[in-house]
Each structure stands twice: as C-alpha cells, then as structure tokens.
Amino acid sequence: MVYLARLVIGRLGSSLAVLLIAATATFFGTAFIDRRPESYLLGPTASPESVQLLHEKLGLDDPLLVQYLRWLAGAVQGDLGTSWASSQAVLDLVLSRLPATLSIVIGSMALAILVGVGLGVLAALHQSRATDRLISTGFTVGHSVPEFWLGILLVTAFALHWSLLPATGYVPFGESPTEWARSLVLPCVALALPVAATLGRHSRSAVVAQLGQDYVRWSVSTGLGRRTIMWGAVLKNALTTVVAIVALQMLAMLSLSIVVERVFAIQGMGGLVLSAALSQDIPVLMAGVIVYGAIVVVTNLVADVLQATLNPRLGAAS
Amino acid sequence: MKGQAGRPAASPRGRRRRTRRQIRIGAALLVLIYVVGLVATFTISSESATEQSLTERLAPPGRDHLLGTDQYGRDLLARTLLAISVDFHAVLLAVAVAVVIGVPLGVLIGMGGPWFDRVTMRVVDAFLSIPTLVVVMVAVASLGQGLVNTALGVGFSFSLIYARIARTETLNIKNEPFVMSARQSGVGRARLVGRHIMPTLARPLIVETAVILRAGFMLQATLSYFGLSVQPPHPSLGNLLRDAQEAAVEAPWQVLPAGLVLVAIILLLNLTSDGISDLLAVSGTPRRLLDGARGRLSRLPEVSSGSRSLVIESVTIQVDEGAVVRDVSIHLERGEVVALVGESGSGKTMTAMSAAGLLPPGAEIVAGQVQVNGHDLVGASPGLMRSLRSADVGVIFQNPISAMNPTWRVEKHLTFPSVVLRGLTREQARQRAVDLLGEVGIADPEGCLRKYPHELSGGIAQRVMIAAALAGEPSVIIADEPTSALDSTVQVRVLDLLLGLRATRHFSLLLITHSMGVVAHAADRVYVMYSGEIVESGAVSEVLGHPEHPYTQALLAAVPQNRMRERELKGLSGSVPRPTRELPGCRFAERCPHVAAACTAGRVPFVERHGHASRCLRAQLESDVFAVEGRRGDLP
Numbered sequence: 001m002v003y004l005a006r007l008v009i010g011r012l013g014s015s016l017a018v019l020l021i022a023a024t025a026t027f028f029g030t031a032f033i034d035r036r037p038e039s040y041l042l043g044p045t046a047s048p049e050s051v052q053l054l055h056e057k058l059g060l061d062d063p064l065l066v067q068y069l070r071w072l073a074g075a076v077q078g079d080l081g082t083s084w085a086s087s088q089a090v091l092d093l094v095l096s097r098l099p100a101t102l103s104i105v106i107g108s109m110a111l112a113i114l115v116g117v118g119l120g121v122l123a124a125l126h127q128s129r130a131t132d133r134l135i136s137t138g139f140t141v142g143h144s145v146p147e148f149w150l151g152i153l154l155v156t157a158f159a160l161h162w163s164l165l166p167a168t169g170y171v172p173f174g175e176s177p178t179e180w181a182r183s184l185v186l187p188c189v190a191l192a193l194p195v196a197a198t199l200g201r202h203s204r205s206a207v208v209a210q211l212g213q214d215y216v217r218w219s220v221s222t223g224l225g226r227r228t229i230m231w232g233a234v235l236k237n238a239l240t241t242v243v244a245i246v247a248l249q250m251l252a253m254l255s256l257s258i259v260v261e262r263v264f265a266i267q268g269m270g271g272l273v274l275s276a277a278l279s280q281d282i283p284v285l286m287a288g289v290i291v292y293g294a295i296v297v298v299t300n301l302v303a304d305v306l307q308a309t310l311n312p313r314l315g316a317a318s
Numbered sequence: 319m320k321g322q323a324g325r326p327a328a329s330p331r332g333r334r335r336r337t338r339r340q341i342r343i344g345a346a347l348l349v350l351i352y353v354v355g356l357v358a359t360f361t362i363s364s365e366s367a368t369e370q371s372l373t374e375r376l377a378p379p380g381r382d383h384l385l386g387t388d389q390y391g392r393d394l395l396a397r398t399l400l401a402i403s404v405d406f407h408a409v410l411l412a413v414a415v416a417v418v419i420g421v422p423l424g425v426l427i428g429m430g431g432p433w434f435d436r437v438t439m440r441v442v443d444a445f446l447s448i449p450t451l452v453v454v455m456v457a458v459a460s461l462g463q464g465l466v467n468t469a470l471g472v473g474f475s476f477s478l479i480y481a482r483i484a485r486t487e488t489l490n491i492k493n494e495p496f497v498m499s500a501r502q503s504g505v506g507r508a509r510l511v512g513r514h515i516m517p518t519l520a521r522p523l524i525v526e527t528a529v530i531l532r533a534g535f536m537l538q539a540t541l542s543y544f545g546l547s548v549q550p551p552h553p554s555l556g557n558l559l560r561d562a563q564e565a566a567v568e569a570p571w572q573v574l575p576a577g578l579v580l581v582a583i584i585l586l587l588n589l590t591s592d593g594i595s596d597l598l599a600v601s602g603t604p605r606r607l608l609d610g611a612r613g614r615l616s617r618l619p620e621v622s623s624g625s626r627s628l629v630i631e632s633v634t635i636q637v638d639e640g641a642v643v644r645d646v647s648i649h650l651e652r653g654e655v656v657a658l659v660g661e662s663g664s665g666k667t668m669t670a671m672s673a674a675g676l677l678p679p680g681a682e683i684v685a686g687q688v689q690v691n692g693h694d695l696v697g698a699s700p701g702l703m704r705s706l707r708s709a710d711v712g713v714i715f716q717n718p719i720s721a722m723n724p725t726w727r728v729e730k731h732l733t734f735p736s737v738v739l740r741g742l743t744r745e746q747a748r749q750r751a752v753d754l755l756g757e758v759g760i761a762d763p764e765g766c767l768r769k770y771p772h773e774l775s776g777g778i779a780q781r782v783m784i785a786a787a788l789a790g791e792p793s794v795i796i797a798d799e800p801t802s803a804l805d806s807t808v809q810v811r812v813l814d815l816l817l818g819l820r821a822t823r824h825f826s827l828l829l830i831t832h833s834m835g836v837v838a839h840a841a842d843r844v845y846v847m848y849s850g851e852i853v854e855s856g857a858v859s860e861v862l863g864h865p866e867h868p869y870t871q872a873l874l875a876a877v878p879q880n881r882m883r884e885r886e887l888k889g890l891s892g893s894v895p896r897p898t899r900e901l902p903g904c905r906f907a908e909r910c911p912h913v914a915a916a917c918t919a920g921r922v923p924f925v926e927r928h929g930h931a932s933r934c935l936r937a938q939l940e941s942d943v944f945a946v947e948g949r950r951g952d953l954p
C-alpha cells in the first residue's frame with residue numbers, strides 16, 4: 001500500500017506538468033492569430049469604444065506574457081477565464097458539458113472492455129481454431145469501420161426506421177435516469193465497437209503471449225487442468241497487459257467521442273472544443289485541452305495503480 | 319500422448335509467403351482505388367457533381383443516376399468517385415508534412431545532448447497525451463479551415479509520432495559500436511545521419527506509416543464531416559456522409575456508397591499494415607503448452623509395476639522435420655539416480671519430458687513405449703496423463719524463477735495444486751507447504767511463503783520448486799538441468815539436497831545435464847546421448863572410469879576430473895549433427911578421431927556387456943578378443 005501511495009504521488013507531479021505544458025503550448029501556439037472576440041460578443045456594428053472596453057475587460061491589449069501569467073494565476077485558483085465567444089466563465093461552460101462526455105466515454109469504455117476483452121480472451125482460448133478465426137476476422141472488420149459512419153447507420157436503423165431509441169440528444173441523469181440510459185445506448189455502441197475491436201486484438205495477443213510462458217509449462221507439469229490454469233493463472237497475468245492497452249485506447253476513444261457527440265447532436269465537451277476552434281475562443285480551447293488531457297492522465301494513473309496491484313513485479317520496478 | 323500436437327502449425331515459410339501476398343494484394347487494391355479516383359477527376363466534370371438541380375432531388379438509383387441523387391439533386395456516383403482522390407490527396411499531404419517535420423525533429427532531438435532531449439521529449443509527450451482530434455482543433459483555430467490547413471494540422475499532430483520514433487532509433491544507433499567508431503574517426507554529423515541513421519530509420523517508419531495512413535483517412539473523413547476540411551459543395555467522403563445523414567429519413571441508402579468506400583480503404587490499409595508488422599515481427603510459432611493439460615483427472619487403474627518406476631522403451635519422437643529422438647531406451651529402478659547427459663540439441667530433454675507427457679507442441683512419440691509405474695503413456699487419455707503428473711511424476715525445470723508464476727506468491731505455488739487436485743483444505747495445504755519448505759532447507763518457511771518469485775534468489779527459488787514437485791509425493795522426479803542456471807556455489811548444495819531427499823523419500827531421479835561433473839557427483843547410472851541416440855550407458859563408475867565411446871571419452875577429457883564445475887562441452891571440433899538428419903552409419907563419424915569405412919556403412923548396434931553398453935564399432939571389436947586378431951586390418 002505504501003508503494004502504491006508513493007507511485008500515485010510520484011505520477012501526480014508529472015501528470016500536472018503534462019497538462020500545464022499542453023495548455024501553455026496551446027496558448028503560445030495560437031498567439032499569432034487575430035484576437036477579435038468583439039465579432040461574437042458585440043456584433044459587426046459595435047462602436048470602437050465598446051470594443052476598446054471589451055479588450056480592456058479581457059486584458060487583450062496586454063503583452064502576451066502578462067496575459068499568460070494572468071491566466072496561469074487564475075488557473076491555479078480554479079478560474080479558467082472567460083469565454084471570448086459567449087462571455088461566460090469557462091469553468092461553468094466546461095462543467096455543463098462534462099457530464100455528457102464522461103457518460104459516453106465511461107459507458108463506451110465499459111462496453112468496449114466487456115465485449116473486446118471478452119472476445120479477445122475467447123479467441124485466445126481457441127487459438128487457431130474456427131472460433132478464433134471468426135472472432136479475429138470480426139476484429140479486423142470492426143477495426144475498419146469509422147465510428148461516425150457506424151453512428152449514422154445506427155441512427156438510421158434504430159432511431160429513424162424502427163423508432164426504438166432516440167436519434168439525437170442527451171438527457172441528464174438528474175432529469176430522468178431511464179431516458180439518460182436510452183439516450184446513451186446508440187452513441188455508446190457506435191463509440192465502443194471500433195475500440196472493442198482494437199482492444200480485442202490486443203487482448204487476444206496478450207493472452208497468447210502468456211500461454212507460451214514457462215510458468216504455464218510448470219503449471220501443466222503439476223497436473224493442473226487447462227481451465228484451471230487459464231482462469232487461475234494465465235488471465236491474471238494477461239490482465240496486466242490488457243490494462244495498459246485499455247489506458248492507451250482511452251486516447252483514441254476521446255478523439256472518437258468528439259465525433260460521436262456530433263453525430264448524435266450531444267452537447268458535450270467535443271462540441272465546445274469544436275466551436276471554440278471555429279470561433280478562435282482561446283480560453284475555452286485551452287480548457288478543452290486540459291480537460292481531455294486530464295481524462296487521459298487520470299486513466300493512466302488508474303492503470304498504473306491497477307498494474308502495480310496485479311503484478312507485484314511491476315510495482316517493485318516503479 | 320498422440321494428438322498432443324493438435325493440428326500441425328503452418329510452416330513459417332508458408333506463412334511468410336502468405337503474409338507477403340496479403341501485403342501485395344492490399345497495396346495493389348489501394349492503388350487501384352486511388353487510380354479510379356484519379357481517372358474520375360479527369361473524366362467527370364466537377365460541375366456535374368456540384369451543380370444543384372431541385373427537380374432531381376433524391377432520385378432513387380436508376381438509369382440516369384446509377385446511385386441516385388442527393389437532396390440537392392447531384393449525382394451520387396459522380397460525387398463519390400470525385401471524393402476518392404480528394405481524400406487521398408489530403409491524407410498524403412498530411413503524412414508528407416508529418417514526415418518532413420517529424421523525422422528531422424526526432425533525429426535532431428536524438429543527436430542533441432541529454433538535457434535538450436529531456437526537455438523536448440517532455441513537450442512531445444505532453445502533446446501525445448492529448449487526443450489527436452483536440453490537437454487538430456487547436457491547429458484549426460490557429461491555421462483556419464480548408465483542406466490544406468487541416469492537412470497541415472493533422473500533419474503536425476502526426477509529426478510528433480514520427481519524431482518520437484526517429485528519436486528512439488537515433489539514440490539506439492548512436493550508441494552502436496560502428497557509429498561510435500565512425501564518430502571518433504571524425505565523420506561529420508551530417509554524413510553520420512545520412513549514411514547510418516537514415517537507412518536504419520526506414521524500417522520502423524514504414525511500419526508506422528501504414529498505421530498513420532489509416533488514422534489519416536479516419537481523421538480526414540471526420541474533419542470534412544465536421545465541415546472543417548473540404549468545403550461544400552465540393553465532394554469528399556466526409557461531406558457525402560454528412561449530406562447522407564441529413565437525408566437519412568427520406569433516403570437511407572445514401573449512407574452506403576461513401577461509407578463503404580471508406581471502410582474498404584481502411585480495411586485494406588489495416589490488412590497491409592498488419593501484414594507488414596507480422597513480417598517484421600520475430601515471433602515463432604505459438605507454443606500451445608496448454609494442450610497437454612486437457613481432460614479430466616481420472617482414477618489410475620491398478621497395474622503391477624515391478625521394480626522399475628520409469629521405462630522408456632525404443633522410443634522415437636518426431637517433429638515436423640523428422641526424428642529428434644531415435645529408438646531410445648532408458649529405465650529407472652526405484653530409488654535410483656540416473657543421469658541423461660549430452661550437449662544441447664542431443665534430444666535429452668525431449669526424451670525425459672516424454673515421461674511427463676510434456677513434449678512441446680508438434681513433437682510426437684511415433685514408436686516405442688513409455689511406462690510410469692506400469693501405466694502406459696503412449697496413447698493414454700489426457701486425463702490419465704494429468705493424474706500421473708499430479709501423483710506420480712514431478713518435474714523440476716532449469717530456470718526456477720521463470721517457471722514460477724510472477725503474480726503468485728510462493729504459497730500459492732505450493733498450495734494451489736494440492737487444493738485443486740488433492741482436495742486438501744487451504745489450512746492443510748498451507749501446513750504442508752510449511753513442512754515442505756522446511757524439508758528443502760528453507761530457514762524461514764512462513765516468511766518465504768509470503769514472497770513473490772521476483773523477490774527470491776535463484777537457489778531459494780529452485781528449492782521452492784523442488785518443494786512444489788514433492789507436493790504430490792511423486793515416485794519419479796525429472797530434473798531438467800536443475801542447477802545450470804544457478805551460481806556455482808549454490809549448485810552443489812541444491813544437488814546434495816536432491817540426493818538427500820531421494821534417500822528419505824525413495825523417489826527415483828532422472829537428472830538431465832550437460833555436465834560430467836554433475837554426473838560424477840550425483841548419479842548411480844548414466845546414459846550418454848548424442849544427436850538423438852543413446853551412445854553409451856552403464857554404472858557411473860564404469861562409464862566414467864572406462865569410457866568406450868569416443869564421444870564419452872571426449873566429454874570426459876573436456877572436464878577437469880572429479881571437480882564439480884559446469885562447463886560447456888567444447889572439447890570437440892565440429893558440432894552435433896541435427897538429430898533430424900538421416901545418416902547411414904554412426905552419427906558421431908563426422909567428428910570421430912577413429913572413424914573408419916565400416917563406421918558409415920550401416921547402423922551401428924548398441925551392444926551391452928556386463929551392464930556397460932555402447933554404440934561404437936571400434937569399441938565392440940576391440941573388446942571382442944577373437945575378432946580383434948582376425949579383423950584388425952579393417953580398423954583404425
């Protein structure tokens with residue numbers, strides 16, 4: 001337990017550094033663009049005085065470094081600034097959008113793990129037999145279907161044609177838990193399938209790699225049966241690799257989630273970042289980078305802890 | 319034992335050929351799709367694909383419009399065909415940008431000092447932990463929209479992946495001896511990069527490019543679906559899909575053409591990139607070790623077993639390429655320590671493992687008999703094999719730490735089989751584990767039970783594995799080089815432990831070794847194996863004192879007498895012929911200092927006198943007093 005705590009604290013520092021670097025790079029990477037939030041906030045007919053006032057309020061006329069430091073000072077205290085496109089507090093915007101994104105991402109990841117890892121292990125158990133070939137082919141095909149096309153197909157079939165599920169939109173959990181669940185089904189399936197295929201491929205090879213290890217031969221030599229060895233020994237070892245793969249897939253899944261949110265017209269973080277990119281709303285864009293980065297960083301942290309718990313040798317090494 | 323191999327694995331060469339074909343076909347079809355797209359741009363006027371016609375809205379597929387028209391009355395086939403090359407060009411542009419930025423950046427980071435490396439890699443890694451699409455969004459914010467701008471953004475985010483690989487490879491190559499010496503002899507950095515680093519970089523970059531192309535097509539379609547890349551009304555696969563989604567209620571089929579083209583491109587890229595990484599991976603055929611553990615435990619039938627606990631009789635073991643163990647006979651009396659000695663590749667491990675039903679996948683006993691305590695193993699049901707392993711045969715492997723399960727504590731290694739196979743309660747099993755650890759000379763059994771394999775020294779780990787082998791109270795123990803992986807000081811102690819246990823527990827021990835020192839120290843009888851055959855056998859004092867076969871003589875000459883020192887047997891010139899090679903006569907003839915014409919004329923018989931046997935014509939004739947006088951002239 002002590003080493004787990006040490007592990008978490010050690011990683012926390014570098015995780016925060018990652019987020020800071022990414023946000024900083026976003027700030028200076030977009031430094032040379034023309035900052036004209038007045039076109040959104042005041043409209044084309046705004047008087048020069050009111051533009052001047054707005055720039056002063058947002059501090060846009062200060063040198064870049066001063067602007068950056070001001071942002072940093074605010075960020076440390078949990079204030080991510082004001083949106084240039086809507087003059088709302090960025091934090092409020094993020095908090096209003098985050099639940100939808102987290103619901104989809106967590107739901108899809110759970111589904112992807114269930115389906116992908118389950119089928120991957122099944123395929124490995126039946127290595128080079130018909131079941132394996134069937135599942136592996138399924139993985140290759142699933143891996144090749146763009147998630148938004150799948151989303152469109154799902155909407156067309158289940159929502160528009162059969163009217164089984166809502167086509168678009170997200171219902172907050174607090175409003176109606178059942179509608180919340182129903183609104184998540186199609187997006188989660190669309191998002192989970194490609195990820196499940198990738199997870200499945202890698203889980204299969206993780207298990208196959210374990211099956212060739214010396215300890216498996218030793219287990220066989222003690223007289224233990226195939227199933228016992230599989231469930232009692234091999235899977236736990238393979239799980240360490242699988243956890244690492246899941247963490248890696250989180251990165252891909254977040255990209256995909258932005259698209260799926262759009263396909264299903266869900267007001268999540270993806271839409272926020274997309275419109276911030278289009279309107280050059282830098283404070284919101286930076287917040288988006290931080291939020292998505294934070295999801296990745298937290299996933300990695302959880303994965304590290306899980307791995308260290310599963311495999312004490314890895315825990316000792318870190 | 320039969321059928322243990324399952325279906326024969328495809329030969330590696332055949333698999334490689336198929337993989338190459340997969341790559342070629344995948345790449346050819348991709349090029350074909352691209353060419354079709356190119357031809358379309360030159361034959362179909364872009365007006366016909368962009369001009370709206372409200373009278374022809376959403377026409378179903380038919381004569382005039384093979385795929386129908388969209389909600390603006392535009393021909394869907396023309397739009398789909400024109401979209402192909404647009405997407406290809408956007409992706410190729412992005413990848414080109416990525417290579418041009420990423421590779422030099424990576425080499426630069428790799429060539430720079432360690433401090434520079436750490437700082438820049440921190441930044442690169444920070445970017446790589448942000449989802450690609452978010453990075454592209456930031457790029458869009460600063461560069462603006464449109465095909466070229468988004469391609470630049472995508473190219474930038476991919477360039478980081480290239481940079482990372484190029485940097486790693488550069489660091490690796492930089493420290494290669496030949497590059498170091500080139501640097502010392504004053505070769506300039508630029509030439510170093512051009513001559514040594516770039517060529518080695520090519521391979522990993524090609525593998526990665528296949529993966530990146532796939533991601534590129536996905537991203538390109540996504541971005542134009544968002545309306546960020548190709549601007550309407552110009553067609554691209556993503557634009558087509560967005561239009562199709564808008565019209566999905568009235569004309570659901572419109573979703574298919576662009577989607578299927580996209581799936582085809584990505585599927586082909588996947589097949590190609592899978593093929594490339596398969597080809598470059600150095601994985602052999604998978605080891606299907608678990609196949610030997612099929613079946614249910616069965617009660618062992620009563621049989622009369624006699625005085626011999628293990629009998630291997632005229633056994634021939636075959637793999638794909640041929641026989642690796644040829645007509646080998648070995649037996650163990652109860653309580654006896656028998657050594658099976660030979661160089662690696664002599665077939666000694668294969669022979670011994672056949673007695674535990676642990677032949678590697680693909681190897682099969684094709685002739686002869688194996689009996690453990692009177693039970694026939696050849697053709698036995700898998701369940702009987704398991705029962706024998708759990709109760710009659712224990713195995714000790716060469717490398718104890720890798721034979722242990724890294725996620726199990728010592729305790730579970732000792733208790734789990736007892737609980738599962740022998741129905742002990744956990745407390746009983748634990749108590750037994752403590753006793754066993756005490757018996758193998760571990761000072762603090764309770765403490766040891768709580769340890770993980772990586773926390774043990776090799777010697778302690780091997781003691782634990784000996785204890786684990788004893789858990790089933792076997793009457794035969796097979797030890798495969800049990801001390802070769804250990805420190806030389808520990809070797810004797812572990813060997814003496816085994817001998818002591820044999821004295822108290824009366825099991826017979828089959829000791830596989832390449833060391834005559836171990837044979838002299840531990841064994842009662844010895845079999846010498848060479849290239850799949852037994853070449854000499856007998857009591858240790860006899861064989862070591864009066865070796866008959868020239869191979870045994872060479873082995874003994876290579877080892878300092880009466881010393882417990884492991885040493886590779888290198889006293890002979892040449893190497894062991896592969897056991898699978900068919901040879902007409904004596905298999906040792908190629909290396910034998912006494913070889914004569916008769917030796918290679920036909921199979922040399924294994925002849926026994928007074929319990930000491932060998933397979934050498936010269937030895938047999940010399941020992942035969944009458945024949946010696948008459949036929950000496952033929953002999954060396």
Ligand code: SF4
Nearest residue numbers: 904907910917934935
């Ligand atoms: S049979 Fe001939 S070649 Fe073979 S070991 Fe004896 S003398 Fe040498």
